[in-house]
């Protein structure tokens with residue numbers, strides 16, 4: 001069981017959250033015409049064995065999307081932030 | 089190396105089983121090979137076997153960082169089936185089923201193939217329609233499929249929960265009669281022994297840490313046991329595919345996720361088939377030792393940890409109890425997890441990579457055990473001839489940019505959803 005620190009609610013069980021995806025992925029500009037850029041956005045992931053920034057949705061809590069800093073090999077969690085603040 | 093037979097068992101039995109020779113050698117790595125295969129799971133070992141057997145390429149090494157079959161090949165729930173319907177998948181998985189037929193004889197190693205049948209239980213009229221469509225496509229492709237309504241399935245699988253309080257009522261089930269299980273370790277060991285016999289070097293405790301480059305071309309690997317040169321380097325490392333691809337400058341349509349499995353204490357024969365629950369991600373079979381083998385859903389977030397979390401334990405056991413109430417008081421003996429190479433369309437990638445000298449079989453998701461014979465056969469063909477076999481021609485890396493995803497589940501570009 002992961003224990004995920006929500007910036008709003010504090011330390012909560014993984015089961016209160018829904019996993020989103022890799023938070024380093026950024027949607028290209030809507031005027032982007034290069035196929036490869038869109039292909040990479042939709043399909044390609046770094047999939048690191050180590051530190052990973054990822055979206056979680058605190059569905060059964062404050063319902064905020066957050067970005068969690070987690071190691072994919074050890075599951076150690078280093079911190080989190082509200083997604084709206086990270087993206088801004 | 090001795091041939092295994094009933095006579096050999098008798099002869100060795102009479103001499104106190106003191107003279108069995110080891111099943112494969114334990115050589116030191118040579119400085120150079122024609123082909124180096126990274127990963128000593130089923131896919132790597134089968135590829136080495138067919139390179140030697142079908143193409144006469146014997147100057148081959150399989151490098152494994154741990155022990156043979158210590159990855160997903162020794163961690164899976166051993167289900168062998170071909171209930172696929174998308175072009176690209178159907179022919180490939182049926183080739184695998186045909187290779188399974190004769191595998192024990194071919195390898196002279198008993199892989200304990202058991203064609204016990206694979207039932208998929210459905211719980212709504214909509215689900216029934218979807219499965220009927222799948223069954224019809226399979227039949228059109230020459231793959232047997234049968235369909236049973238509730239009354240028929242009550243006779244065939246009497247121990248499921250048909251009570252009015254069942255959380256999800258059972259409407260019927262779909263059956264692939266030729267599907268079943270095989271002994272996973274034996275598949276790794278059988279291919280290892282068969283490859284070794286033909287001259288392939290199988291080298292354990294040897295982790296590939298990087299590549300040797302000549303200009304833009306990969307010409308070998310750096311390992312924990314020194315540098316090894318190779319004309320061709322072939323990756324078969326399952327959940328670690330992205331990690332090794334990154335060292336070659338490649339980014340792939342793959343995420344690594346964990347999948348768990350469970351075994352209960354042994355009981356007398358109860359579950360004669362593989363049974364899949366249609367209402368949640370859960371399936372069950374019974375091993376020859378009597379333990380019930382349970383599987384469920386992915387843990388649901390990117391992970392290389394090779395250990396599972398408790399939420400999925402709870403989910404799996406709840407599903408088990410909902411489908412078969414009579415097993416609710418059995419105790420679990422063991423629980424473990426493997427790291428899965430989940431792709432963006434749920435289908436594998438077999439072929440030459442856009443880096444010169446590098447080849448890949450990967451993206452096996454949670455269905456790669458049954459694929460081992462066909463994958464080894466097709467990957468060996470691809471490496472030897474420099475072009476894909478017709479049966480793996482659809483499994484390219486380029487399919488994603490060309491819009492030819494093979495999305496059997498229709499789940500879209502979400503690896504955890506396949």
Ligand SMILES: Cc1cc2nc3c(=O)[nH]c(=O)nc-3n(C[C@H](O)[C@H](O)[C@H](O)COP(=O)(O)OP(=O)(O)OC[C@H]3O[C@@H](n4cnc5c(N)ncnc54)[C@H](O)[C@@H]3O)c2cc1C
Pocket residue numbers: 126127128129130131132151152153154155156157158159160161162163164165166167168294295296297324325326327328332347348349383424425426427428452453454455456457458459
């Ligand atoms: C719980 C579970 C249940 C499953 N159930 C089924 C099922 O019922 N039916 C089915 O068809 N499939 C199933 N699968 C999927 C199946 O097990 C895999 O797809 C298949 O075994 C993959 O085989 P492989 O040879 O690619 O990988 P592996 O067996 O994982 O082999 C890869 C090997 O590469 C080695 N390696 C990694 N990095 C390096 C390196 N740098 N240097 C050297 N070696 C390295 C690893 O140690 C490992 O031994 C299941 C998987 C799991 C985890």
Ligand SMILES: [Zn+2]
Pocket residue numbers: 006007008009010058061062063064
């Ligand atoms: Zn919260």
